[in-house]
Amino acid sequence: MKRGPIRDCPPAKPERDMKRQTAKSLSGIQNRFLRALVSPLTPQFRTPRSASVRPALRDLAPNSRLDARERFELYHRQYWFRVWDCFYEDFPGLRAMLGEKKFDALSNAYLLRHPSRSFTLRNLGDRLADFIRRHPRLTAPRTLLALGIVRVEWAQIEAFDRAEFPALDLSSLPPERLLRTKIFLQPHVQLLALDHPVDRMLLHFKRREEFRGAASNAVSDSRHRIRSRTFRILPARPTWLAVHRHDFQVYYKNLTPPAFRILQKFQKGSTLAAAISDPVLSKKFKVTPGQIQDWFADWSSLGWLTTHSQKQAH
Amino acid sequence: MGPGFFILCVSPTRTGTRFMNPHLPSGKIPRAGVGIGLRSVHYPHILSKKPRIDWFEIISENFILEGGRPLHILDRILEDYPVVQHGVSLYFGSPGPLDKSLLRGLKKLVRKTKTPWLSDHLCWGSVDGTSSHDLLPLPYTREAVRRTARKIRQTRDFLEVPVAVENVSSYAEFHDSEMTEWEFLSEVAEAADCGILLDVNNIYVSSFNHGFEPLDYLHNVPHGRVVQIHLAGHARYERFIIDTHNDFVIDPVWNLYAKAIGLCGPVPTLLEWDSEIPDFDTVHKEALKARRYLENQRAVA
Numbered sequence: 001m002k003r004g005p006i007r008d009c010p011p012a013k014p015e016r017d018m019k020r021q022t023a024k025s026l027s028g029i030q031n032r033f034l035r036a037l038v039s040p041l042t043p044q045f046r047t048p049r050s051a052s053v054r055p056a057l058r059d060l061a062p063n064s065r066l067d068a069r070e071r072f073e074l075y076h077r078q079y080w081f082r083v084w085d086c087f088y089e090d091f092p093g094l095r096a097m098l099g100e101k102k103f104d105a106l107s108n109a110y111l112l113r114h115p116s117r118s119f120t121l122r123n124l125g126d127r128l129a130d131f132i133r134r135h136p137r138l139t140a141p142r143t144l145l146a147l148g149i150v151r152v153e154w155a156q157i158e159a160f161d162r163a164e165f166p167a168l169d170l171s172s173l174p175p176e177r178l179l180r181t182k183i184f185l186q187p188h189v190q191l192l193a194l195d196h197p198v199d200r201m202l203l204h205f206k207r208r209e210e211f212r213g214a215a216s217n218a219v220s221d222s223r224h225r226i227r228s229r230t231f232r233i234l235p236a237r238p239t240w241l242a243v244h245r246h247d248f249q250v251y252y253k254n255l256t257p258p259a260f261r262i263l264q265k266f267q268k269g270s271t272l273a274a275a276i277s278d279p280v281l282s283k284k285f286k287v288t289p290g291q292i293q294d295w296f297a298d299w300s301s302l303g304w305l306t307t308h309s310q311k312q313a314h
Numbered sequence: 315m316g317p318g319f320f321i322l323c324v325s326p327t328r329t330g331t332r333f334m335n336p337h338l339p340s341g342k343i344p345r346a347g348v349g350i351g352l353r354s355v356h357y358p359h360i361l362s363k364k365p366r367i368d369w370f371e372i373i374s375e376n377f378i379l380e381g382g383r384p385l386h387i388l389d390r391i392l393e394d395y396p397v398v399q400h401g402v403s404l405y406f407g408s409p410g411p412l413d414k415s416l417l418r419g420l421k422k423l424v425r426k427t428k429t430p431w432l433s434d435h436l437c438w439g440s441v442d443g444t445s446s447h448d449l450l451p452l453p454y455t456r457e458a459v460r461r462t463a464r465k466i467r468q469t470r471d472f473l474e475v476p477v478a479v480e481n482v483s484s485y486a487e488f489h490d491s492e493m494t495e496w497e498f499l500s501e502v503a504e505a506a507d508c509g510i511l512l513d514v515n516n517i518y519v520s521s522f523n524h525g526f527e528p529l530d531y532l533h534n535v536p537h538g539r540v541v542q543i544h545l546a547g548h549a550r551y552e553r554f555i556i557d558t559h560n561d562f563v564i565d566p567v568w569n570l571y572a573k574a575i576g577l578c579g580p581v582p583t584l585l586e587w588d589s590e591i592p593d594f595d596t597v598h599k600e601a602l603k604a605r606r607y608l609e610n611q612r613a614v615a
Binding site for chain 2: 033059066068082118161192
């Protein structure tokens with residue numbers, strides 16, 4: 001193999017010193033670059049002339065067509081467009097409810113506080129609900145609704161690709177063994193207690209967007225502007241919801257409070273006997289054995305129950 | 315450039331004599347095979363029409379999941395086609411250790427796909443766990459050679475599968491670089507004893523952005539280590555080129571490709587199309603152009 005000469009070969013130094021210095025230099029360059037990369041763009045989507053990026057720019061060489069700032073800017077803009085796109089895709093309902101300006105302010109605040117810590121962008125929004133709780137002014141005056149929407153939209157992501165174990169086979173278990181078997185909820189089934197009927201609002205929004213998409217052919221671009229009036233806000237009403245996957249599609253299913261309570265027990269792992277012996281079920285909710293039997297049959301037919309724990313998914 | 319453009323650098327490469335002969339699998343991926351990057355918009359066509367194609371390349375990270383449709387689709391694809399894993403997140407050049415959760419996910423996926431080799435990029439992209447989700451260029455230093463080579467070896471040892479590194483397209487250079495990009499790629503491949511996934515489009519893009527002669531690059535990489543070639547389209551602006559993977563391969567890149575297979579041999583070749591993706595037949599037709607070059611090269615040989 002033909003090789004060219006090594007350019008700018010540094011003068012010989014004691015091996016240990018050289019190693020320490022070069023290692024420091026390489027990591028230092030990368031630290032400065034990343035710090036600048038995750039710092040905000042200007043409102044015109046440009047790299048600012050601020051102290052946050054200056055150290056990184058000093059490491060970069062210009063060429064005959066672009067200076068160091070312009071070369072860095074190609075990466076800087078790309079970083080922000082990528083994470084914004086991801087947010088637009090993952091939280092379209094929140095964006096529509098809040099409106100463009102508020103959603104952008106929320107996303108920027110969140111992404112500055114929580115840049116991606118995962119090898120996959122799938123997890124980018126995993127702390128958004130918690131962030132909204134800690135910074136309610138960013139979504140005021142509809143913080144509770146914003147929180148509900150984020151929880152449902154995040155649950156959709158979880159329901160889409162979380163594990164599904166072999167479902168509990170009722171026919172293989174005699175009734176007395178069934179009562180003693182520890183049962184778990186499938187990892188893809190997400191249980192949410194909400195203050196608003198967010199599922200109905202999101203379904204309405206989705207239908208409106210699909211209609212708009214069919215009419216304007218604009219829905220394929222996640223950056224297209226959503227008009228907040230397409231999001232119909234319904235009055236607050238306690239809602240118990242399961243977001244789950246069936247035949248590789250994500251669905252919502254409304255639950256009654258006692259059914260929700262039993263499923264919560266299965267989520268942690270419980271025998272059927274322990275789950276239904278909860279005194280609250282009979283005393284507060286007046287649940288009958290027939291109702292429990294119907295729910296159990298329904299959940300089993302949907303494949304929600306399994307004998308595998310969530311830990312096995314990891 | 316408007317706020318709407320976007321860069322994409324998602325692709326793998328092939329290897330040299332020492333690496334290639336003992337490690338390149340026989341049979342599964344035809345030596346002169348032509349593949350396509352598997353993208354979700356093409357799933358319905360592929361699953362219903364079962365087009366004749368030598369192999370698919372997947373972006374590993376898209377399938378490191380617990381369950382759901384992507385894994386179901388992958389199982390169906392694996393019934394009919396060989397699959398090669400290509401990644402975008404190992405970041406061999408990043409400071410700190412390799413991401414253990416990613417490695418565990420890759421290992422599980424390697425067992426499923428039985429990929430003959432696994433490729434990722436010669437780049438960095440994270441610091442202390444914060445990820446840029448980009449393929450950032452390294453300063454071409456000896457320390458960077460040592461670091462990346464060490465991590466490539468660690469990856470190969472953990473995954474128990476040959477590893478190939480791909481040259482990225484880049485838009486910036488560092489004052490601290492001590493060698494050219496092709497010298498850096500060669501040094502890393504030798505030190506790690508790994509394969510190279512040579513992205514011919516990336517060579518073209520970087521040659522424009524940095525003002526070097528692409529043939530110098532092609533002539534000076536260890537040809538025997540090249541196990542795979544990537545081809546793609548890009549977006550040309552007045553003062554720079556962005557690696558968008560959103561268009562047909564341009565003629566100068568095809569010419570470089572012809573020279574590359576002349577030097578490296580009829581290496582498995584893959585077309586990437588990641589943005590503004592047309593229908594499957596259009597992408598397939600574009601990929602099959604590579605076959606004509608491979609056949610010509612074989613005839614000459």
